[in-house]
Amino acid sequence: MTATTVDIQGTCDPKFQAVFDTFANNFTERGDHGASVCVIVEGQTVVDLWGGFKDIARTEPWEEDTIANLWSATKGVSAIAGHVAADQGLLDFDAPVAKYWPEFAAEGKEKVPVRWLFTHQVGIVDFDGDHPDHISLNWDAVTSRLAATKPQWVPGTRSGYHATTWGWLVGEVVRRAVGAKSFGQYFREVVAKPTDADFWIGLPDSEHKRVARVFRERPADGPSQPAPTLGGQGDEIAQRIGLLGIEKYSASPGSPEWKRAEMPALNGHGNARGMARIYSPMANGGSINGVTLMSPESVKRASQTIAAGMDRNNLTPMVRSLGFAKPSDSADPRPREAFGHGGMGGSLGYADPVNRLSFGYAMNMMSVAGGRPDTRADDLAAAAYASLKAK
Numbered sequence: 001m002t003a004t005t006v007d008i009q010g011t012c013d014p015k016f017q018a019v020f021d022t023f024a025n026n027f028t029e030r031g032d033h034g035a036s037v038c039v040i041v042e043g044q045t046v047v048d049l050w051g052g053f054k055d056i057a058r059t060e061p062w063e064e065d066t067i068a069n070l071w072s073a074t075k076g077v078s079a080i081a082g083h084v085a086a087d088q089g090l091l092d093f094d095a096p097v098a099k100y101w102p103e104f105a106a107e108g109k110e111k112v113p114v115r116w117l118f119t120h121q122v123g124i125v126d127f128d129g130d131h132p133d134h135i136s137l138n139w140d141a142v143t144s145r146l147a148a149t150k151p152q153w154v155p156g157t158r159s160g161y162h163a164t165t166w167g168w169l170v171g172e173v174v175r176r177a178v179g180a181k182s183f184g185q186y187f188r189e190v191v192a193k194p195t196d197a198d199f200w201i202g203l204p205d206s207e208h209k210r211v212a213r214v215f216r217e218r219p220a221d222g223p224s225q226p227a228p229t230l231g232g233q234g235d236e237i238a239q240r241i242g243l244l245g246i247e248k249y250s251a252s253p254g255s256p257e258w259k260r261a262e263m264p265a266l267n268g269h270g271n272a273r274g275m276a277r278i279y280s281p282m283a284n285g286g287s288i289n290g291v292t293l294m295s296p297e298s299v300k301r302a303s304q305t306i307a308a309g310m311d312r313n314n315l316t317p318m319v320r321s322l323g324f325a326k327p328s329d330s331a332d333p334r335p336r337e338a339f340g341h342g343g344m345g346g347s348l349g350y351a352d353p354v355n356r357l358s359f360g361y362a363m364n365m366m367s368v369a370g371g372r373p374d375t376r377a378d379d380l381a382a383a384a385y386a387s388l389k390a391k
Contacts (some may be wrong), residue, residue: 068212070270182262201262305319
């Protein structure tokens with residue numbers, strides 16, 4: 001079996017044949033290696049497809065229950081856990097972080113509101129002081145250092161992507177607010193289990209065998225490469241945004257240590273179906289098929305634009321709500337009301353409350369070579385919207 005004869009498995013409503021064709025085209029024309037895509041409309045799964053391979057050598061097929069490291073697509077589903085806590089009255093986005101996390105008041109941060117953690121406005125993209133090897137695997141060590149750190153810019157004055165620290169900052173304030181043993185455990189209890197979603201932050205050893213190998217796409221003149229390290233652009237602060245995600249301070253992506261760790265900004269493990277199921281209630285006013293995550297008012301708060309403009313660290317246009325990325329490009333096929341999060345290399349999950357649609361795309365071949373845009377997920381989304389219009 002070659003890339004041009006990948007066997008596509010799963011189900012697809014005939015009205016959404018364009019999504020099937022686009023998914024197949026991703027393999028034949030864009031070199032996709034292993035992937036899954038899922039589209040749910042008004043609580044009904046209309047597309048649930050998978051194909052390709054889990055491993056680089058093409059010996060292990062991508063199966064129905066295959067999961068992968070989804071990088072920053074983890075941020076969106078993690079944010080939902082925070083909104084569940086707020087809907088339950090356990091977390092106030094306008095309250096000072098220090099109300100829940102007293103140690104965070106150090107270095108002039110006593111009045112920083114919770115919302116600035118969610119919108120990348122707090123200005124803590126790394127922590128001060130020494131960086132012991134593999135510290136990112138130790139939740140308490142990271143969060144204690146973040147609490148003691150002086151912001152790298154005046155909080156609230158700008159939004160700059162917190163590629164790695166976002167997860168610990170948001171995760172710790174949520175964990176403390178709800179009294180959970182761990183953020184990953186709380187996420188499973190209030191988000192993943194109610195939606196029957198195969199998505200994990202802190203993957204149990206029993207699930208490791210299902211994980212696909214994530215790798216960078218093959219350059220034209222060389223072999224496939226390991227998953228890339230994280231990094232920003234611009235000045236020294238921007239260059240630090242991915243520091244805690246590199247192997248020296250975390251672990252090698254795909255290693256048992258990486259899979260077990262809770263890093264809510266970058267190491268969630270799941271698949272397209274899991275993301276689409278999580279976002280389905282969010283696309284339907286907070287409730288669908290007997291599952292309620294939150295009230296319609298809380299969903300509106302989650303989707304409301306809070307920050308827009310040029311990202312201080314990535315130097316790219318951004319539109320953000322409380323924990324989510326929103327469409328910022330006029331060519332984006334999603335309506336402006338959509339919200340979710342993409343992951344480095346191509347993964348994407350989001351809710352579209354206008355069309356009551358949720359979407360997930362997961363893959364293991366990370367498109368990073370050549371400087372060209374990766375349109376695999378966008379093209380699948382566009383095919384879904386074309387199918388909706390044709391119904």
